[in-house]
Amino acid sequence: MRAVDIIIKKRDGLELTREEIEFFVRGMVSGEIPDYQVAAWAMAVMLRGMTERETTDLTLAMAHSGEVLDLSQVVPIAVDKHSTGGVGDKTTLVVEPTVAACGLPVGKMSGRGLGFSGGTIDKMESIRGFRAALSVEEFLHNLKTYGIVLSAQSANLAPADGILYALRDVTGTVPSIPLIASSIMSKKIAAGAQAIVLDVKVGRGAFMRTLEEARRLAEMMVAIGKLSGRRTIALLSDMNQPLGRAVGNALEVKEAIDTLHNQGPEDFVEHCLVVASYMLVLGGKAKDLESARLMAEAALQDGRAWDKFRTLVIAQGGDVSQVDDPERLPQAQFVETVTAPRRGYLSQIDAQQVGETSLLLGAGRTKKGDPIDHAVGVLVLHKVGDYVEEGQPLFVVHANRREHLAVARERLLAACQWSEVAVDPLPLFYGVIG
Ligand code: URA
Incomplete structure (x- = not known):
């Protein structure tokens, strides 16, 4: 051959x-x-x-390109979640410790930035010393000892996805249903969790632009999950506008920390509570979504979720003083507010444009293996449906090169569309598959 x-x-x-x-x-x-x-x-x-059969074969071949973990050796049941990629999507940073704090172990393998979307591993590496390349022994040890582990692909776990993912990032080959499905599900199968919640993003800042495509991707992943004997469901969630306020690695870590201190943006908090609730139900920790939500809310409110996040950082070598005092996370040299050029209702804040602005500032890669700038990014101060007066702050740009400020401002203003008449806020979710 x-x-x-x-x-x-x-x-x-x-x-x-x-x-x-x-x-x-x-x-x-x-x-x-x-x-x-x-x-x-x-x-x-x-x-x-690819046909469904080819996609399934590709997923299994990638999952078995390294070791496939059996987590039942170390915990009775572990749960995992994965997003198909979005802008401002720092959900894992909040949901993983929240669910683990409820007593359900979470073992997760995440990716780096992909195209204009951010990656959990890049975000966590804003924290000095945080080590995501774990050996299988470390993965199992941390899951058993702390009930929480967050790993990148390593030489041992789904290495084929590591190779393909880095190439897709810089060759325009991200938005493909078979490539996304096999990338995500190979990692999930290799990491061994018995219950998997998939967060399938749809809209302008997602790789799936239409609900129909997102549903096809979700159905494909759920079918592969079930075929591999995992309890799997997929949520279809909005990604037309960025999730929460922060876009960019250290800025997103800071927003996750604020959320773990009960000071997160409303849309992001709600999104996290819904994802966490499904994880708790699927993992058998809660009998229904209502009781799961109460558990997740309690873990956030009484600080247990925050303690778990600190545990995760310390267990993987991160400098916990930076999360205790987020001012010590990487900071950009230039911080500039972009104000509204007119008054009116915001009818669009194009998530892809915001994601690409963050890339342009240096938060992502244009070539395989490029270094990234953890400090840079954008804060998005409003949501679709908000009424904004002329001159009111719309965005805050964090840059390390002065010449980026003007380009970022122009792009961010181009991401917005305005209406004279009131506009409905965007929904957070469109449905559940599984
Ligand atoms: N997340 C992944 O892990 N892989 C993809 O292809 C897209 C999102």
């Missing part, structure tokens, strides 16, 4: 066999298939798609 023939077959829109998919994934991991062929193949998949 030759990699080039598999690329050509997919380029021509034909269905790959399981053997061909397994050969390709093996070659990707062993290094026999070089990055340029993997990237060409990813583009062929992106443009030609």
Whole structure:
């Protein structure tokens, strides 16, 4: 078998066999298939798609490209969650410690930034010393000891996804249902949790632009999860405007810390409570969503969720003094407020444009392995539906290069649309699959 023939077959829109998919994934991991062929193949998949059977085979091949953990060795049941990628989506940073604080162990493998969306691992690495590349032994040890662990792909867990993910990030091959489904579900299967809540984003700042596409992706992932014997559900959630206020790594960590201190933005808090509630029910900790929500609210309010977050940071080598005093997190040199050029109701704050502005400031990568600037990003001070007076603050730009300020201002203002008449706020969720 030759990699080039598999690329050509997919380029021509034909269905790959399981053997061909397994050969390709093996070659990707062993290094026999070089990055340029993997990237060409990813583009062929992106443009030609995959059948359900191919997607399932790809997921299983990627999950088995490293070890597949059996968490029942260390905890009776563990739960996991994963987002398909959004702008300002720092949900894991709040939900993981909240659920763990309710006594349900959370073992999660996360990704880095992807395209214009942020990545949990990049955010956590704003904290000096935080180590996400854990060995399997460390993953299991931390889950058992602390009930919480947050890992990046490592040489041991779903390494094929690590390779493909970094290439997709910089080759325009992110928004593909089979590539997203296999990326997420291979990590979930390898990390071993028995219950999985998927947060499938839909809208202008998501890889799935329409509810129909998001639903297809959700159904595909839920089916793969169930096939692998995991309790799996997917929430369809809005990503037309950024989630919460902060977009950019350290800024998002700070917002997560505020939320864990009960001072988070209303939409983000609500989003976290809903995701946490589903995790608690699916993991068998709560009998229904109402009691799950009360549990999650209590863990946030009495500081147990915050304590768990500190535990996570300390367990993975992070400098806890930076989360105790977020002013010690990376800070940008230039901070500028962008004000409203007119009065009216905000009818759009395009999440993709805000995400791309954050990338332009240096919060993401344009080439594989690029360093990122943890300090930079944007605060979004209003939501769709808000009435804003001319001259009122709309955004705050955090930059480390002065020349970025003007470009960011222009892009952010272009992200907004205005209405003379009142506009309804956007919903947070559109449905549940599973
Ligand atoms: N998150 C992932 O882990 N992979 C994707 O492809 C998209 C979001």
